[in-house]
Amino acid sequence: MGKRNSLQQKYEDSRRRLLMDRSVPGRMGVSLPPNDVPEGPLPPSDMLRDEIDFPEVTEGEIVRYFSQLSQLNFSIDHNFYPLGSCTMKYNPKVNDEVAAMRGFTEIHPLQPESTVQGALKLMWELQEYLAAITGMPGVSLAPMAGADGELAGMLMARAYHLDRGDTQRTKVLIPDSAHGTNPATATMSGFEVVTLPSDARGDTDLDALRESAGDDLAGLMITLPSTLGLFDSNIEQVVKIVRDAGGIVYGDGANLNALLGRVRMGDLGFDVMHSNLHKTFTQPHGGGGPGSGPVLVGPRLLPYLPTPWVTRQVDGGPNSAPDGKKKETFGFTTPEKSIGRMAAFHGNFGALVRAHAYISSLGKDGIAAISNDAVLNANYLQSQLKNDFDLPYDRVCMHEVVLSAATLKRQHGVSALDVAKRLIDYGIHPPTMYFPLIVEEALMVEPTETESKETLDYFIEVMKTIAREAREEPSLLHDAPHDSPNTRLDEARAARQPDLRWRRRA
Ligand SMILES: Cc1ncc(COP(=O)(O)O)c(C=O)c1O
Structure with a gap:
């Protein structure tokens, strides 16, 4: 992925600014009509707080903020999401x-x-x-x-x-x-x-x-x-x-x-x-x-x-x-x-x-077509990728295929995690990793029945490219993803010490 110049970086940083950090004193998102009802007494003063910060932004800024926030999430409505065992398929x-x-x-x-x-x-x-x-x-x-x-x-x-x-x-x-x-x-x-x-x-x-x-x-x-x-x-x-x-x-x-x-x-x-x-x-x-x-x-x-x-x-x-x-x-x-x-x-x-x-809406035939397509799609991926990754059980699979990055790891120091993170650079959600536990460096891919042949072919091309990158330029995978809102998170810390509240900078 290409490097950003300073202006592009400025734009990227601005997209990630929290709502409170976009606040400018005196800006308003609404114009309230003049008060036309009698003012009532306020609650007792010990119940009033004046340290609460509200963001002062225009309506346009708040719309952009939430729209940009929604784009930071990966979803099945955005792109291919082959998360094994979880069946992230398109829902009509x-x-x-x-x-x-x-x-x-x-x-x-x-x-x-x-x-x-x-x-x-x-x-x-x-x-x-x-x-x-x-x-x-x-x-x-x-x-x-x-x-x-x-x-x-x-x-x-x-x-x-x-x-x-x-x-x-x-x-x-x-x-x-x-x-x-x-x-x-x-x-x-x-x-x-x-x-x-x-x-x-x-x-x-x-x-x-x-x-x-x-x-x-x-x-x-x-x-x-x-x-x-x-x-x-x-x-x-x-x-x-x-x-x-x-x-x-x-x-x-x-x-x-x-x-x-x-x-x-x-x-x-x-x-x-x-x-x-x-x-x-x-x-x-x-x-x-x-x-x-x-x-x-x-x-x-x-x-x-x-x-x-x-x-x-x-x-x-x-x-x-x-x-x-x-x-x-x-x-x-x-x-x-x-x-x-x-x-x-x-x-x-x-x-x-x-x-x-x-x-x-599907009826009996439509219901049977689901398993037909789910199994066909997974076997198509398996047949196309089994020479680029390890295939621990080389037999007809069902709705998902479990590949392994064990050889890539042994020979090139590239793990299942590195492969998964690199997929993000190509707009694909990582598959399930390190599960099932009995497969070393497991990559569990579930294409589901709702994906087109074009999407599956793109995924195959990407996975083959990643396997080649792993052999020729492994550092590209170790640092991936390169172009996403977040890179590699400390997931244990994020789960145990979530920082969910905005605090005013000292
Ligand atoms: C095979 C299997 N069993 C059980 C579950 C558990 O389902 P839930 O997450 O709804 O509790 C899952 C979830 O993905 C699954 O794949």
């Missing part, structure tokens, strides 16, 4: 428009059910869509995120074993290719976690699984596809071994965009799973929210489902088929042995509206 704006309709935003969770029948119908239909997509008959939309769905699932597994008097079932097996939330959730639910190794192909090691599947087995949590971006080819045996040993099989289905319309966890014999609506089914997310992680169960766990669960009554009795003339009534129900609530109300309703809009 029409879904936001639907979620913003007054009929949805101006209702209250404490309103009588009779006054929110439309919202309840939407939730019931979404439950039905998700049940059809996953093959799991019971769905609770209550969990607020993927990890919350996992927690609900593992609390149900615990309630199931305790109900049967199986108090010795305390062990949960988790492959080393699982998402990090899986062991955290199992531990929070009171289980002891035992890590299972992956075999040479990246699948669950069946011998290790058999050895650990005893009377103390509460269950297994498996991420499918795994964080290696692979579909476990042993999955049918894995499910059988765990079920034969009396354990519950949990499927982390956060990355359903790899499986939609092709594989249903219910058909594979899973007892419980969750789906991240904010990844697979459209929901702008990032920075911690907002999310939605419905939990889905098979027959064994149905009575334990979190409350509330939306059910439908059709005039003429519970088995009466709706025919367009019979009245349908929707309401909240608590399953017989429910583990209780996951949150105060009924889940993240705006995310549910978006997911409903997305699924119903």
Whole structure:
């Protein structure tokens, strides 16, 4: 990237000035009309403060300030964002428009059910869509995120074993290719976690699984596809071994965009799973929210489902088929042995509206096209980049590909972090790095189904260029990014000692 002359640097510095630093005494952003009401008494003087600084700027300056601030953020609406495991895909704006309709935003969770029948119908239909997509008959939309769905699932597994008097079932097996939330959730639910190794192909090691599947087995949590971006080819045996040993099989289905319309966890014999609506089914997310992680169960766990669960009554009795003339009534129900609530109300309703809009606008064929395109895009990247980076598991991947910079590091001192930072100079968000933990110098790339071939080709060209730069001019990567608002931050310090308040310079 070229060097800036002093004038360009001045412009760059001015763009980064804080609002308070732009303040000039006496400037105004508004003209207030003369006071036409009687002045009232001020609060007591000990409640008044005169040390508060307000920025004194014009309206134009404040508009520029916030517009410039918004441009310092990288977002999926700006550019390619191949963040593995996070599915930063383009979300159609029409879904936001639907979620913003007054009929949805101006209702209250404490309103009588009779006054929110439309919202309840939407939730019931979404439950039905998700049940059809996953093959799991019971769905609770209550969990607020993927990890919350996992927690609900593992609390149900615990309630199931305790109900049967199986108090010795305390062990949960988790492959080393699982998402990090899986062991955290199992531990929070009171289980002891035992890590299972992956075999040479990246699948669950069946011998290790058999050895650990005893009377103390509460269950297994498996991420499918795994964080290696692979579909476990042993999955049918894995499910059988765990079920034969009396354990519950949990499927982390956060990355359903790899499986939609092709594989249903219910058909594979899973007892419980969750789906991240904010990844697979459209929901702008990032920075911690907002999310939605419905939990889905098979027959064994149905009575334990979190409350509330939306059910439908059709005039003429519970088995009466709706025919367009019979009245349908929707309401909240608590399953017989429910583990209780996951949150105060009924889940993240705006995310549910978006997911409903997305699924119903795509239909069955559109849903299957998602997994087609997500898997095709990832395999295209893998085939084009496997000679420039290491590919730890050289087999067909699912929706994401895990590359490695291990050889670049050994031979040229260039790490996965350097590669990721250099991508910023080319306008691309870094992929997930150093995860999964079992891959050295990992670069986990998820192109998603929404990117065009032109974007993927640009990314391939950039990655090849970076691999060449690493070999020929590694210092270029060590100092990257060169042209971004920030360079390399001390992330630990930024998180532990955030400086969020403007202070007047002495
Ligand atoms: C495979 C997998 N499981 C679980 C989660 C956790 O989801 P959340 O961040 O919504 O809690 C994620 C998040 O990216 C994930 O990729």
